Amino acid sequence: TNALAHELDDTRVTGGVRCIKQSNLLEDVYTYNDFSHTGDNDGILHKNKVTKTNKGYMVTEYNGHMFPTKAFDCEAHRTQHAERHAKVLDTVASYDDVAGASGWCAFDYNTHKDFGSGDMICYHGVMDMFRNPKLAAAVYKSQGDASVVGDVLEVSSSMDIGEYPGGVKGDVWIYTNADCVRMFVNTTFIKEYTRDNSPYKHLAHGPILVDDYIGSRLVNEDHIPAEKAETLKLLLHAISKYGEKNLPLAVKLKALPLFISGTVNREKVTALYGKYIGNWGGQTITYRFEAYRNGKLVKTVIKSPGKPVHVSAQTTRSQLVEKNSYDVAAVHLKAEDENGNVNPFYQEAVSLKTEGALELIGPSIVSLKGGMAGTxxxxxGKTGKGALVVTDVMGNELKVPFSVKVQRS
Known part of the structure; x- marks a missing residue:
């Protein structure tokens, strides 16, 4: 088979599909489906743990069924899905003897009874079946050059503490291909992040962990001495990540002098946590993230609670050209707040119809899954204008215009 493949095409090397270590190499490159990553270990196995060959080596599948993720899963699950993809990419990039890796997989798809959640839909993709991106897609897009993929800035969290048990938000990540990202709480500057802040050191633009929600406010607003403010920030952020009852011993020991010196007591820590991080029943907080390239602001993400949602529609092209057969365009539907953030828990239905020189493919009523859908x-066969009309549950109507040209050969 290998010889025949080279006879038919002598320009490319060959590879196969295998999930067995130390198997026979019948092709030019040893390819291996590596599903060893479980979230807290290396992203892939080292080549020498899989094969002894000196020939080329490539990982042909990873993640996939190890962590199925729906666009409408809880935020923590969607975030871990993205982290797992980042970990694999980072580990692959750290090995000189691995040619590369292709993940399982790009898109969700219809499947058999053994995959899915009883609905026979495989949720292994970094995008849904309509090619709408899940959070993990931002890990990949952020590795691209802005001249090719555009300016990328995504934040893993909606910053709504009610999404998490006990209001403990856990890790929040920034995905960007910009030079730096500046974070603000309301109008107060908190911190500037760069790629050097990422724990993923082998990626061109590794995900960046948000590790500061306070900045210099403890000094400026609460008049805590600067040297003690840093330790207090460490304590408050640890409570945000682990919860008050599960603080690591190292954090407790480091914070102990604050209590001994009378700088804080438990009541004050609770009050400061509520002011800067927890915010139960407090003033509405707006988080603003600004991405800069070459000193120029290129993209902004704003996170604020309780904003009205509207349905938006986007198509990659608005002109159809019919030649020997009909032409088709995909339309992506999203439920977005006024800041352009997708609401992943908006599951309402929209009705669809066409006008003019167009026809709908698929059902006329679709429900948004994870705040997204498509058609x-x-x-x-007619030259002219057309439109897709999208109507949400409140009766709001949105028209997506198209032009159609017929060019028979």
């Missing part, structure tokens, strides 16, 4: 329109 397709096609030409019908």
């Amino acid at each position: 397709y329109v096609k030409s019908v």
Whole structure:
């Protein structure tokens, strides 16, 4: 088979599919489906643990069924899904003897009874079936050059503490291909992040962990001495990540002098946590993230609670050209707040119809899953204008315009 492949195409090396270590190499490159990553270990096995060959080596599948993730899963699950992909990419990039890796997989898909959640849909993708991105897709897109993929800035959290048990938010990540990201709480500057802040040191633009929600406010607003403010920040952020009852011993020991010196007591720590991080029943907080490249602001993400949601529609092209057969365009539907953030728990239905020189492919009513859905329109042999009309549950109507040209050969 290998010889025949080279006879048919002598320009490319060959590879196969295997999930067995130390198996026979019948092709040019030893390829291996590596599903060894479980969240807290290396992203892939080292080559020498899989094969003794000196020939090329490539990972042909990873993640996938190890951590199925729906676009409408809870935020913590979607975030861990993204972290797992980042970990694999970072580990692959750290090995000189690994040619690369292709993950399982790009898109969710219809499947058999053994995958899915009883719905026979495989949720292994970094995008849903309509090619709408899950959070993990931002890990990949952020590795691209802005001249190719555009300016990327995504934040893993909605910053809503009610999404988490006990209001403990856990890790929040920034995905960007910019030079730096500046974070603000309301109008107060907190911190500037760069790629050097990422724990993923082998990626061009590794995900960046948000580790400061306070900045210099303890000094400026609460008049805590600067040297003690840093330790107090460490304590408050640890409470945010682990919860008050599960603090690591190292954090407790480091914070102990604050209590001994009378700088804080438990009541004051509770009050400061509520002011800067927890904010139960407090003033509405807006988080603003600004991405800069070459000193220029290129993209902004704003996170604020309780904003009205509207349905938006986007298509990669608005002109259809029919030649020997009908032409088709995909339309992506999203439930977004006024800041352009997708609401992953908006599951309402929208109705769809076409006008003019178009026809709908698929059902006329679709429900948004994870705040996203999609549909397709096609030409019908007529030159002219057309539109997809999207109507949400409140009766709000949105039209997506198209032009159609018929060019028979």
